[in-house]
Amino acid sequence: MRVLFLLFALFAALPLRAEVTVTMVYLRVEQDRPPVLSNLDPVPDRLGLDGAEIALADNVTTGRFLGQTHRLEIMDVPPGADPLKTAKNALALASLLIVDAPAPVLVRIADLPEARGALLFNTARADDALRGADCRANLLHSLPSFAMRADALMQFARFKRWSDLALISGTHPDDTAFAQALRVSARKYGLTLRAEKTWAFDADMRRNAAQEVPVFTQELGAYDLLLVADELHDFARYIPFNTWLPRPVAGSEGLRALAWAAPVEQWGAAQLQARFTDHAGRDMQAQDYAAWAAVRAIGEAVTRTGSADPATLRAYLLGPDFALAGFKGRPLSFRAWNGQMRQPIPLVTRTALAEQAPLPGYLHQHSELDTLGQDRPETTCEAFR
Template sequence: MRIDTLPVGLVRAAAIAAVMVLGLTAGAASAADNDKPAQRNDGGVAIKLPQSPPMMPVDIGYLREEVAGPRPASRLDVEPDNAGIAGAEMGIKENNAGGRFMGHLYGLDVETASSPEEAVDALKKLYESGHNYIVVDASAPTLLKLSDWAADKDILLFNIRAEDVSLRQEDCRANVMHVVPDRYMLADALAQYLVKMGWTDWLVVHGSTDADKAYRDAVLRAAERFGGNIVDDREYVDVSGGRRDGVGPIPPAKPHKEANASHQMVKATDYDVIVVADEDQIFGPLMPYRGGGQPRVVAGTTGLTATTWSRGHEKWGATQANNNFEKANDRLMLPIDHMAYVATRTIGEAVTRKPKNDFDTVSAFIHGPDLQLAPFKGIKQQFRPWDGQFRQPILIATEQVPVSVSPQKGFPHASHPEIEVDTLGIDEPESKCKM
């Protein structure tokens, strides 16, 4: 049958099929053949397929300090082995989803250390193998040693663990970006919500560690800033080797001398909230269910907490993020995972915007006002220029669900009134940071 006698539709269909077959043939050619000029045979069609850009590796380091700590009251508070790392891997996956179109191939390399000295050796290893961007899960002293070693090198560190205020103040460093909020930000976020609810009288109970005392100090500062009233401030002293069943009572007021170990009653003081400062979760989860005390809301490091992430968070794309994370890791996302995710996504966003991956240019972009991230909290987020702290809303949540998001409305500030999140933590006029 002659082609010119076929219906027009069939002619077009035959032509499209021929082109598809030829296209598949061309796509199966070797890379060497693809580099050659397109050839046309008599009566044939040659198709030149576009080539993928050459892939530029962007290797990200992950440095985790592993040190023995006190056993929490609940085994549910023990972090899984891949805590943080799993979040970084989720960020790497998202970076590669877009990076392949820009010619960037992201990878994650993990190093562990058990001391500041080992951490510096691990950082040296990562740097010498081509890693300029390092996610750091370590204590404040170790982070400072890493920063000092990296001072004259093309290295940018992303702090996802250390909440110490001093790291954003007198000990701030230009080569450290703080993804994790400091204690002032967390205490301010919680205080705003408590005051907004009208719960202004607080009984503060803190542990005896330096971290617990630091969080207690942050709570006292937040009360003064936002209108909280500290009705009493008591210390819970954990006795090493003591009976686990003895953990948990609210300690008596200091003048209350007649209290004993078996029946610790609080003095007749009224309060709206028990604010707990127990960062290692030694006694906080058991309060106020043992010992005396009034049945009141428990907040702080247990109960109603200020946190960067909640397993029950479902707004602004968080449901999909939690589902994807759970599918990949057979567990729910923790705050440390979310912060590691933000760190790796920060690097991916900056390299995408500055595709030559020149370190000075990428670092300046991360420090500057043009970086805009949206990690499932409703607004664009970036780092504060005066201390390297990540600006971010803070979730106010129970163990199961978020109940609010801070900053709360009605707490204005003078320096950046258009940026509500700057009511949380150290504002620019009060900063001691000199980078």
């Protein structure tokens, strides 16, 4: 009897059955990646897309009971082709876009006249500027920003009382952006960045790491934790256990703050991991999770509102009633001041979950998840005001 009552209450809270067709486009702007020293971690061909397809299956299952049809179209832009032309074709087909594109291209797509009434989801770019000065009112973000990841690491360092830090950064734009987020976060949490160096080696570290890295890191002096910003995953793998001082490593190697990783198994995550592995034949990565979260957020909003209208969905997603079960122990939601999805950040090694941020003791007047990344008083985003 209790089960029947709960089922009745659940369906009573949903809108009346109405035929709704939800068409989404997964728009992927392919990029030529710079060469890296190791091929141990190749970038999957369907990175992100596999996560979107898992979420689509969930949406279809729920929608079947409510008269809702969910479709996902895929459009690729080869290197050198015009992404705006393909984006216009995508917007002619659907007003809900899941976008994997470089940050400048993402902004140009959001600024298209055809995109004014659309709703776009950034699932691949962590740039803080996209949530700040370059934000767009029609662009939401399901991938954590560099600032969110950096704050998760700094909370852990503060918790461990590792107050003196050093930083090694690569030269790729993503490396420098992540390094800047780490600097800002260190100041935010009262930690001291004692020394910095830029990694600009072009030698083959697979043979020389044991000779070069100790000499390179000796100049950093004394520190408690070594931060490494290498978002291409080029050189960071050669840093641990080769440093002059025996100290822990975090950032792009060692302890990493990610949206998702294979060691995440609590809060029902093992079930999602297993479903993804069955579908894709590999482990779920952060970008897969971001695409999954975007498609599921759309599905949840359609279920609750009974509408596929982008304006209706946007209002609900940014409102206080939206909550997405994201297998992280806390419901996910969107920040109304910059469109960033609130979410816990797992702190992982390659084989284990060390902790999940926000850590205990980091309080907030509204949501502890807002201790990660740009809070409302700190935002430079004007489009959501």
